[in-house]
Amino acid sequence: MKMMFAEMAAAQLYPPQYRQNTDTAVESVTVTLLNLERPSAWDEVSAWIDRHGSIANGDLCRIARVDTLKASKML
Helix, strand or coil: CHHHHHHHHHCCECCCEEEEECCCCCCEEEEECCCCECCCHHHHHHHHHHHHCCCCHHHHHHHHCCCHHHHHHHC
């Protein structure tokens, strides 16, 4: 699984999505791999600013998946 996540990240794709199926006779897990390029952090930040007018440090932390110090430096 680590390799799957690493390969998807290296290709700039969305990470695998897992869904547990508990409503069936036999429990199972469905893994979805999207062959869609993930937008860059700055594309996501730009879209956020277009929608909200400004961005806070905490919002950037969530979008770029970085810590507060790194987000402050980015801003």
